[in-house]
Amino acid sequence: MPTNEQIIKAAGVTTGDVTYGLLNSEQARTFIKQTFEATPLGALVRHEMRKAKTGEIDKIGIASRIVRKKTENIDAKSDGSVPVVDAATGQVTGYRAKPNFSQVTYATKAVRLPWEISEETLRENIEGEGLEATITNLMTTQLGIDMEDLHLNGDEAVDASDADHDFLYINDGWIKQIANGGHVYDATGDTSMSLDMFYNALQAMPNKYNNGKLRWLMSPHRAQQWELFLLNQGLKAGANFPDSLYQSPASIPTVQVPRMPDDKIILTDPQNLIVVNTYDVKIRKTVEGKEAIMADKRFYVVHLDSDPIIEELDATAIITNIK
Numbered sequence: 001m002p003t004n005e006q007i008i009k010a011a012g013v014t015t016g017d018v019t020y021g022l023l024n025s026e027q028a029r030t031f032i033k034q035t036f037e038a039t040p041l042g043a044l045v046r047h048e049m050r051k052a053k054t055g056e057i058d059k060i061g062i063a064s065r066i067v068r069k070k071t072e073n074i075d076a077k078s079d080g081s082v083p084v085v086d087a088a089t090g091q092v093t094g095y096r097a098k099p100n101f102s103q104v105t106y107a108t109k110a111v112r113l114p115w116e117i118s119e120e121t122l123r124e125n126i127e128g129e130g131l132e133a134t135i136t137n138l139m140t141t142q143l144g145i146d147m148e149d150l151h152l153n154g155d156e157a158v159d160a161s162d163a164d165h166d167f168l169y170i171n172d173g174w175i176k177q178i179a180n181g182g183h184v185y186d187a188t189g190d191t192s193m194s195l196d197m198f199y200n201a202l203q204a205m206p207n208k209y210n211n212g213k214l215r216w217l218m219s220p221h222r223a224q225q226w227e228l229f230l231l232n233q234g235l236k237a238g239a240n241f242p243d244s245l246y247q248s249p250a251s252i253p254t255v256q257v258p259r260m261p262d263d264k265i266i267l268t269d270p271q272n273l274i275v276v277n278t279y280d281v282k283i284r285k286t287v288e289g290k291e292a293i294m295a296d297k298r299f300y301v302v303h304l305d306s307d308p309i310i311e312e313l314d315a316t317a318i319i320t321n322i323k
Contacts, residue, residue: 025049028281031140032304036275038144041152041217041257044270046311048106050278056103057274059311064208066097106276108305109170111150113143119296136300143302149259151275151308174273174308175264175318182268182316192323193229198249201267201317209269209315216254217266222322223256267317268310276307 023031029049036042048057117135125131146167154173158165178184183204187197202210218226227246234240247254255270282303286292292299310316 023279023281023283025279028277028279031281032277035140035144036147038141039148039258040255041259041270041273042144042148042275044215044255045151045273045275046271048274048276050106050108050276053278053280053305054105054107056105057276057309057311059102059104061100061102062097063100104274104309104311106274106307106309108276108278108307110303110305111147111167111170112301112303113139113146114299114301115139116295116297116299119298122298132298139300140302145259147275147306148257151273151306152257152259153261154308171307174310175261175266177308177310177313178266178268178316178318179320181313182310182318183314185317185319186321187319187323188321190323193226195245195249197319197322198252198265201265201319202250202252205267205317206314209312213269213271214252214267215270216249216252217257217260217268217270218254218264219260219262220256220258221262222260222265223254225262263320263322265319265322267319268315272311272315274309274311276309278305280305 032047032049036045036047115135117132122131150167150170150173152173152175154168154171155165155176156169156172158169160166160169183201185197185201185204190197198216202214205214226249230246244251252267260266280303283300284303285298285300287298
C-alpha cells in the first residue's frame with residue numbers, strides 16, 4: 001500500500017509554478033484511511049466516503065421478538081402474505097416482519113492544513129530532499145491527530161478567536177453530540193473515582209446495545225488515575241484486584257484516546273461513531289511565484305472536508321465532571 005507521501009507525489013500535476021492534485025477515489029480513500037489510522041481511535045471508528053458534501057447515511061434495523069408460532073394448513077392470502085391466527089382474538093391476520101429504514105444526516109465542513117519548508121532548511125539538512133518527504137509524512141500524521149481532536153471536541157459555539165479553540169468551532173464533535181442526545185451520567189456528586197461510576201453509565205444504556213462491542217473511551221491520564229485508584233484501594237484493603245479490572249471496568253475494554261478530556265469518559269461501540277469524508281481531497285504545492293521567491297520557501301496545503309456523526313445516539317453514554 002502506498003504511503004501518503006507517495007500518494008501526494010502520484011497525484012501531483014505541475015502547471016507553471018504550481019503543483020496540484022485532485023486525488024482519484026481510490027487515492028482519496030487510501031489517503032483518508034492512512035491519515036486517521038495514525039491515532040488509536042481513528043483506526044476503530046467507521047469511515048464513510050461520499051460524493052456529496054451533504055446528505056444522509058442509511059440505517060437499517062429490525063424489531064425484537066419477531067418470531068411467531070408456525071400454523072399449519074393456512075394458505076397464503078391473495079396479497080401473498082400468510083394468514084396467522086391471533087391467539088388472543090382468534091382472528092386471522094397477515095404477518096410479515098419488515099426491516100426498519102432510517103437515516104442520519106451529515107454536512108461536511110471544508111478544512112485545510114497548510115505548511116511550508118524553507119529552501120535553506122533543505123540545503124543545510126543532511127537528508128536534503130528526503131527531508132521534504134519526512135515533513136510531509138509528519139504533517140499528514142498530524143492531520144489525523146488534529147482531525148480526531150476536532151471529531152471528539154468540536155463545538156460550534158466556542159469562541160473562534162481563542163488560540164486554543166481556533167479550529168474546534170468548525171463542527172460539533174462526538175462529545176457534544178452525546179452530551180446533548182445520549183445517556184449522561186454526571187459524576188459531580190461523586191467524591192472520587194469508583195467502579196459505581198462505570199456501572200451507573202452502563203445502566204443508563206439499553207441492554208440491547210450491551211452486546212460485547214462496547215468500549216470505554218478515556219484519556220491516558222484518566223486510565224492511569226483509574227489504575228492508581230484501584231492500587232490505593234487494594235493497599236488499603238490488603239487485597240489485590242484482578243488484572244482485568246484495570247483494563248476492563250464492568251468487563252468492557254478501555255481504549256486510551258489522547259485527545260479525550262480527562263474529566264470525561266465515553267461508552268459506545270466505536271463503529272457507532274462515523275466520520276464522513278468526500279472524495280474531494282486536494283493537494284497543492286508551489287515552489288515558485290512572488291511569495292515563494294521572496295521568502296525562499298516551498299508552500300504546501302491539503303484540502304479536505306469531513307463531518308463527525310453518530311449512527312445511534314441511544315447507543316452512547318458519557319460520564320462527565322469526573323474528579
